[in-house]
Amino acid sequence: MPYGPVRVAIVGTGGIARVHAAALRGQASAALVAAADVDGNRLGAFADEFGVPSTYGDVAELLRDARPDLVHICTPPGSHCDQALRCLRAGVSVLVEKPPVISLREFDVLAAAEGDGGPWFASVYQHRFGGAQRRLKALADGGALGRPLLAVCHTTWFRDQAYFDVPWRGRWDTEGGGPTMGHGIHQMDMLLDVLGDWAEVRAIARRQARRTRTEDVSMAHVTFASGAVASVVNSVLSPREESYLRLEFEGASVEVTHLYGYRDEDWRITQAPGWKVSCAPGAGAPSGHRAQFAEVLACLADGRRPPVSPTESRRTLSLVAAIYAAAFTERPVKPADLGPGSPFYDRMDGGQAPW
Secondary structure, eight states: OOOSSSSEEEEOOOHHHHHHHHHTTTTTTTEEEEEEEEEEHHHOOOOOTTTTSSSESSSSHHHHHHSSSEEESOOGGHHHHHHHHHHHHHHOOOEEEEOOOHHHHHHHHHHHHHOOOOOEEEEEEEEGGHHHHHHHHHHHHHTTTTEEEEEEEEEEOOOOOHHHHHHTTOTTTTTTTSSHHHTTTTHHHHHHHOOOOOOOOOEEOOOOOOOOSSSSSSEEEEEETSSEEEEEEEEEEEEEEEEEEEEEEEEEEEEEEEESOOGGGGGGEETTTTTOOOOOOOOOSSSSSHHHHHHHHHHOOOOOOOOOHHHHHHHHOOOOOHHHHHHTTSSOOGGGGGGGTTTTOOTTTTTTTOO
């Protein structure tokens, strides 16, 4: 348990690291004490911009000399497992950007490296922490909306060919997948946060327009343990970009339309005839890294496990794996189909992408 502000370090100083550093600014419970990157020029510019006192060329040196309480992993996905494992073995908790790792096998390695009382491994899924999502989850969990029936979960974004020409992008071995893994994962996590465990997936994945080793679009039919069903679409081919989530309950339709983050006013609720759902609009926080980081810091200060836990994070990653498995085997996939021994446990494409 740290005394005083939580000592935070950031590994990887690209674009998402700037989002992390900006979200940490003004949080009295955090002190950004160090950063690491293999690119010295980028690291120096980051340290100057955010007033980081100590910089390092690798994770091992940072852990030894800076002695952080928490490390934010903001590097490309293929390096997440090794870097996070180094932190956990050094007794330091880690908060890992999405996707947390590039396979279920890697995920289980990190989860097993946790201690009962820390260090902990947590994933960045910031859309869980907006006020509206939290109110929706509370209503659903409390039964106020009735039984969940149907959902639509669409992440329709646009990325040009130059985006995929970056050497580590669009590769199974370094990014773990295309828009299903790297873009739609946040919307799918919101869906699972409310609807809970998935039970079966049927899917297709295609390379429609981009030169890439991964898919550029996927579509899935997901059945949940509750009996609810969902349509899930992930695309990077959509000039009119949108993130759209719609959940149909017995008592109401609940929708949110946004792009990279929502506010309360982006949500709509339509009550079914004969139902009265008490859902005051409130003045909740928008979704974003700042809201999640505040909770992570509070948990670490109190010696508690920070959100999002491995159990919840793995459920989201396993849905991603199931979409790929169902698409490439052309068969329905259940959670039991993705355990050790499955090719989709070791690689998201299972070595079976048809192109």
